[in-house]
Amino acid sequence: MTDDLKETVYLDYAATTPVDPRVRDCMVMCLEQSEGFGNPASSTHVYGEQAAVVIRQAAIDVATLINASPDELVWTSGATESDNLAVLGAAHFKAMKGRHIVTVVTEHKAVLESCAQLEQEGFTVTYLRPDGTGLISAKDLAAALRPDTTLVSVMHANNETGVVQDIGAIGSVCRQHDVLLHVDAAQSIGKLPVDVIAQQIDLLSFNAHKACGPKGVGALYLNRERIRRIEPLLYGGGQQRGIRPGTLAVHQIAGMGEALRILGDEMEAEASRVSCLRDRLWQGIGQLPGVVLNGHPEQRLCSILNVSVAGVEGESLQFALDGLAVSSGSACNSSSGEPSYVLRSLGLSDQLAEASIRFSLGRFTTEADIDQAIKLFTRALAYLQALSCGASMKVNG
Amino acid sequence: MSRYPQQVVAYFHRPVCSGGTMLQGEAGSVEQGAWIAIAADCEAGQLKNVGFHAFACPHIIAACHWAVEVLEGAPVQALQDIQLDKLQQEFEIPVEKAGKLLILKDAFTSCYAAAGSVT
Numbered sequence: 001m002t003d004d005l006k007e008t009v010y011l012d013y014a015a016t017t018p019v020d021p022r023v024r025d026c027m028v029m030c031l032e033q034s035e036g037f038g039n040p041a042s043s044t045h046v047y048g049e050q051a052a053v054v055i056r057q058a059a060i061d062v063a064t065l066i067n068a069s070p071d072e073l074v075w076t077s078g079a080t081e082s083d084n085l086a087v088l089g090a091a092h093f094k095a096m097k098g099r100h101i102v103t104v105v106t107e108h109k110a111v112l113e114s115c116a117q118l119e120q121e122g123f124t125v126t127y128l129r130p131d132g133t134g135l136i137s138a139k140d141l142a143a144a145l146r147p148d149t150t151l152v153s154v155m156h157a158n159n160e161t162g163v164v165q166d167i168g169a170i171g172s173v174c175r176q177h178d179v180l181l182h183v184d185a186a187q188s189i190g191k192l193p194v195d196v197i198a199q200q201i202d203l204l205s206f207n208a209h210k211a212c213g214p215k216g217v218g219a220l221y222l223n224r225e226r227i228r229r230i231e232p233l234l235y236g237g238g239q240q241r242g243i244r245p246g247t248l249a250v251h252q253i254a255g256m257g258e259a260l261r262i263l264g265d266e267m268e269a270e271a272s273r274v275s276c277l278r279d280r281l282w283q284g285i286g287q288l289p290g291v292v293l294n295g296h297p298e299q300r301l302c303s304i305l306n307v308s309v310a311g312v313e314g315e316s317l318q319f320a321l322d323g324l325a326v327s328s329g330s331a332c333n334s335s336s337g338e339p340s341y342v343l344r345s346l347g348l349s350d351q352l353a354e355a356s357i358r359f360s361l362g363r364f365t366t367e368a369d370i371d372q373a374i375k376l377f378t379r380a381l382a383y384l385q386a387l388s389c390g391a392s393m394k395v396n397g
Numbered sequence: 398m399s400r401y402p403q404q405v406v407a408y409f410h411r412p413v414c415s416g417g418t419m420l421q422g423e424a425g426s427v428e429q430g431a432w433i434a435i436a437a438d439c440e441a442g443q444l445k446n447v448g449f450h451a452f453a454c455p456h457i458i459a460a461c462h463w464a465v466e467v468l469e470g471a472p473v474q475a476l477q478d479i480q481l482d483k484l485q486q487e488f489e490i491p492v493e494k495a496g497k498l499l500i501l502k503d504a505f506t507s508c509y510a511a512a513g514s515v516t
Contacts, residue, residue: 311427311452319401319409319455351427386413388432388452 009369009376010325013210013362014159014187014304019255020212020363026258027214030054030251040248041239051250058257065264066185066204067195068221074244075253078218079186081233082205083110083153085220085244086182089230090151090203091118094180098148099123104136104155106342108184111153132347133296134163142173151180157188160329160342160358161295162304164192171200180227186210186218190263191271191301202226208252212363213259217252220244274361275302277370281359284374288381294343294356305359306343312384314339314354320380321357324373329356401455402489408459416448416465420473422507425500427452433461433504435476437468439512444468444475449504456490457497463487464505476509 010018019027030036030051040055042048059070076082091101103115105127115125126144128136141152152174157164167183174181182203185194189206196204207218222230222243230243237245263270282305285291290310309317314330329340338344339353348356359373401409417438425432431454437447447465451458464484468475481498484490490498 313430313452313454315454316409316458383410383413387450387458389450 008323008325009372011359011361011365011369011373012325012327013365014162014358014360015327016209016215017212017362018364019214020259020262022262023213023255023258027251027255030254036250036254038250040250041237051248054250054254055248058253061257061261061264062219063221065190065194065260066221067197068204069224072222072224074220074222074240075248075256076218076220076244077216078209079108079184079205079207080110080218082207082218082220083108083182083184084114085230085233086203086205087111087114087151087153088117088233089243090180090182090227091123092231093227093229094150095123098146098150100126100146100149101151101153102126102128102141102144102149102179103153104128104130105345106130106134106158106160107153107155108159108186111155111182111184115153129345130163133299134158134161134294134342134346135296135299136165136170138166138169138173141170142177145173145177145179149177149179151182153182153184155184155187156194157185157192157301157304158295158342159187160327160340161306161346162187162301162360163295164188164299164301166299167199167201174202175200187301187304190260190267191274191303193267196221196223203230208256208259211259211263214252214255217249217256219256270363271302274365277361277365277367278302278305278359280367281305281361281370281373284370285377288378289385290381292352294346294348303361305361306356307359308343308348308352308356309381309384310352310355311388312355312381313388314351314356316384317355317357317380320384321376324376326373327358327360329358330354404463404488405455405459408462408488409455411462411466413450414446414448414465415450417446420444420476420508420511422504422509422511424503424507425453425497429496429500430454431457431497431500433457433501435465435504435508437476437508439473442472444471444473453497453500454494456488456494457501460484460488460490460498460501464501473509473512476505476512479505 036051036054038047038051040052063070180202183201185206190211202223204221209215239245294306318328343353416436419438421436423434432452434450438445447468449461
């Protein structure tokens with residue numbers, strides 16, 4: 001590890017997480033010649049059979065966490081592919097019934113850009129706007145549904161603010177109107193209970209790398225009672241019922257299975273521990289001048305704290321936080337050159353959206369990390385506010 | 398590991414100096430993405446206590462720190478002789494920040510204009 005990495009406190013778990021050593025060991029085993037390196041589709045010999053057993057166990061572990069059947073899972077390369085496959089695949093498959101989709105303006109780009117693609121193809125998309133705390137209401141959703149609506153896509157927990165939608169209520173509305181519900185659970189998996197039956201979810205996207213598993217693997221849950229098939233994005237090979245063909249990445253899938261098994265075992269204790277750390281962080285920085293919390297104060301993930309600072313320039317805020325690995329809403333971090341569209345849709349000004357910092361905590365975050373983060377954040381703010389005191393007065397009128 | 402040039406890293410963290418009270422000028426706004434206020438004193442035609450306040454990106458803050466250092470003790474005229482191309486080179490300021498550099502220039506020019514009314 002380089003000195004830069006050693007000296008930097010990692011609070012960007014919502015971007016990605018370190019791989020748990022137990023997951024790494026499980027994956028390495030699959031890469032050994034004597035273990036499950038075979039192609040699980042090679043059912044004619046023991047190598048293939050052994051790999052298939054590994055895949056089956058991973059499917060059981062993952063399905064258990066979301067109360068699904070192992071046969072309802074499709075392995076993918078990650079949540080972006082799962083989102084694309086869910087939105088495009090379900091919309092295309094149901095196109096004969098209708099061509100109207102409902103989603104939310106604060107969704108991940110993997111959903112929004114899939115919806116934009118559908119619009120190019122002649123579908124109509126209704127984009128719900130959340131309230132100032134980031135929540136949408138089941139009532140607003142019901143009002144947006146039309147006879148030709150086939151799919152609703154709503155994320156469980158927002159990747160920037162951590163705001164958690166009431167998926168149970170949303171699922172109930174969708175089921176009453178016989179509309180499919182897709183949920184992007186990339187951020188919430190293993191942090192909040194997800195029960196596809198109780199919450200009436202028809203398609204669920206998630207991945208491993210936000211959950212101390214490897215990058216490059218994810219899954220899509222398909223409720224087989226509600227949707228037997230979706231249109232694939234890839235063709236050839238026929239694996240996974242042709243929905244997502246291609247040789248399965250056994251070691252990746254084994255890693256995801258192990259990562260989600262661990263989450264299932266440790267979720268409750270871990271959520272409580274991380275929640276305490278997040279509250280400690282907020283207590284440390286929430287009273288600093290100009291600091292405001294973004295998103296709903298209660299209905300949010302235990303692991304995310306998103307704040308903005310009035311009167312401070314976003315890029316400089318990020319720059320001044322040297323020694324802290326966090327995400328910023330600053331335009332300089334965005335491919336569009338615009339401040340966070342999620343925070344803007346909650347009604348924040350460009351300045352506040354730009355001067356936002358997302359702290360995201362996880363399995364290996366310690367109290368010492370939080371105390372160091374408070375110290376660095378306090379110091380950065382003091383410097384920038386002293387530097388921009390006139391600007392602060394202007395912002396505050 | 399920084400994606401900013403070493404000069405920006407070095408100058409960004411210089412201590413805040415509010416500057417004098419005799420000459421003051423400002424340009425830009427929070428809405429424009431950069432606001433800079435320059436302040437200095439003037440003794441016998443020379444600049445003293447040159448300082449600034451800024452709401453700006455790291456490149457521009459570093460450039461302000463550099464400029465006020467250079468201006469300390471210089472003739473008042475130097476306030477309007479800030480060379481943007483030199484700043485752009487020194488701090489490798491990306492072209493998309495050219496507008497913010499102009500705000501910096503306007504702030505110094507505005508401070509120079511104040512000198513006219515004082516002297």
